[in-house]
Amino acid sequence: MPTVNEIFYSIQGESTRAGRPCVFVRLTACDLRCSWCDTPYAFHEGQKRSVAEVVAAVEHYDCPLVEITGGEPLLQEDVYELMHRLLALGKTVLLETGGHRPITRVPAAVVKIVDIKCPGSGEAERNEWSNIDRLAPHDEVKFVIKDRADYQFACDVIARHDLSSRAAEILLSPVHGVLDPKSLSEWVLEDHLPVRLQLQLHKYIWSPLSGGLDSYTAAAIAKAQRFSLYALTVQYGQRHARELESARAVARALGAERHLEVPIDLRGIGGSSLTSDEAVPRDRDLAEPGIPSTYVPARNTIFLSIALGWAEALGAHDIVIGVNALDYSGYPDCRPEFIGAFESLAAVATRAGVEGARFRVHAPLITLSKAEIIRRGLVLRLDYGLTHSCYDPPPDGRPCHRCDSCLLRARGFLEAGVPDPLVLS
Numbered sequence: 001m002p003t004v005n006e007i008f009y010s011i012q013g014e015s016t017r018a019g020r021p022c023v024f025v026r027l028t029a030c031d032l033r034c035s036w037c038d039t040p041y042a043f044h045e046g047q048k049r050s051v052a053e054v055v056a057a058v059e060h061y062d063c064p065l066v067e068i069t070g071g072e073p074l075l076q077e078d079v080y081e082l083m084h085r086l087l088a089l090g091k092t093v094l095l096e097t098g099g100h101r102p103i104t105r106v107p108a109a110v111v112k113i114v115d116i117k118c119p120g121s122g123e124a125e126r127n128e129w130s131n132i133d134r135l136a137p138h139d140e141v142k143f144v145i146k147d148r149a150d151y152q153f154a155c156d157v158i159a160r161h162d163l164s165s166r167a168a169e170i171l172l173s174p175v176h177g178v179l180d181p182k183s184l185s186e187w188v189l190e191d192h193l194p195v196r197l198q199l200q201l202h203k204y205i206w207s208p209l210s211g212g213l214d215s216y217t218a219a220a221i222a223k224a225q226r227f228s229l230y231a232l233t234v235q236y237g238q239r240h241a242r243e244l245e246s247a248r249a250v251a252r253a254l255g256a257e258r259h260l261e262v263p264i265d266l267r268g269i270g271g272s273s274l275t276s277d278e279a280v281p282r283d284r285d286l287a288e289p290g291i292p293s294t295y296v297p298a299r300n301t302i303f304l305s306i307a308l309g310w311a312e313a314l315g316a317h318d319i320v321i322g323v324n325a326l327d328y329s330g331y332p333d334c335r336p337e338f339i340g341a342f343e344s345l346a347a348v349a350t351r352a353g354v355e356g357a358r359f360r361v362h363a364p365l366i367t368l369s370k371a372e373i374i375r376r377g378l379v380l381r382l383d384y385g386l387t388h389s390c391y392d393p394p395p396d397g398r399p400c401h402r403c404d405s406c407l408l409r410a411r412g413f414l415e416a417g418v419p420d421p422l423v424l425s
């Protein structure tokens with residue numbers, strides 16, 4: 001059974017298929033540690049899923065293009081069966097591999113995108129050079145370039161191995177935020193290098209950003225996938241308005257392109273202890289059945305509707321939300337059924353949807369426990385001291401340690417085995 005980190009549908013940002021809708025299957029584990037790696041969360045996190053389950057999840061997106069990536073996908077034996085099953089369904093299958101594992105057993109019809117690690121990655125010694133002799137005419141070779149020395153290395157390899165005649169395309173990608181793409185373009189033009197400069201497509205995503213731990217982590221995961229963040233915070237008359245300050249701090253820390261705050265006062269609707277004078281439950285047994293009074297009627301439907309409207313206005317198709325169905329307070333709008341139903345709604349409720357655009361609601365935390373969410377955030381070096389979780393803070397804004405949200409947070413940090421910076425402060 002393969003261990004799968006995530007399966008998601010997005011616009012392909014790399015390779016000659018850049019710009020096309022694609023389903024990504026990210027498998028867990030990698031035996032390299034490239035200095036610029038942007039998916040360290042794939043080193044360890046993931047869930048065992050049968051090949052049949054993975055294929056069904058891919059099928060759900062009804063998309064002819066699939067990329068299997070990692071981590072390093074060739075570390076898992078089941079990847080071969082997965083590739084065969086996807087090919088049998090008529091999919092175009094791309095395999096992104098780090099270039100240090102033999103590609104001998106990869107089915108011929110799979111398009112391999114084989115990295116050649118440059119010295120700046122710290123892993124150049126691991127290149128499996130015999131892979132070059134195994135390239136099929138449709139395969140592509142990729143160099144991630146950190147600096148001029150990496151560029152020179154790539155030039156030497158391209159010439160020494162006559163790569164232009166062996167691969168369908170040679171891709172050169174600048175390390176995001178380290179090497180200015182303009183410099184790389186100038187070097188390529190100066191040398192008339194027969195390569196395709198690969199710039200990440202600008203991707204847009206929305207994050208209903210509350211300033212809490214979950215929405216911070218969900219937005220950071222989207223950022224690590226190189227989405228551009230447009231952060232949305234709704235001022236809905238919540239009694240814990242302190243979270244708005246945290247939302248601003250988090251949006252700044254994540255480098256959001258824009259942070260929109262929309263006031264919609266839900267106190268007029270009522271029906272929740274978070275938007276009224278009704279007491280917020282304290283010291284509750286979290287295993288107690290039923291939906292607590294902190295549920296805000298249709299809150300996530302309202303948030304996602306605003307996000308959908310903003311997404312449509314900007315031409316974006318991806319929305320991320322930090323809900324999770326494990327360690328939550330029993331709210332119905334935190335479950336996969338709700339997310340799936342909202343995607344269906346978006347398809348029929350918007351002009352973009354009826355004209356063929358496919359809106360996706362990404363809920364990367366939905367199957368994670370609070371401890372797993374915290375661990376993933378720590379890998380992404382998030383500062384949880386910026387966040388706010390308490391539903392009922394006293395006037396000094398410090399957490400009460402007794403509401404459901406504080407209790408879930410405390411349990412999460414305890415299980416993750418790390419101290420909560422909010423408690424320390």
Ligand code: SF4
Nearest residue numbers: 030032034037071098
């Ligand atoms: S091979 Fe890929 S997943 Fe592994 S460390 Fe390098 S960039 Fe990260």
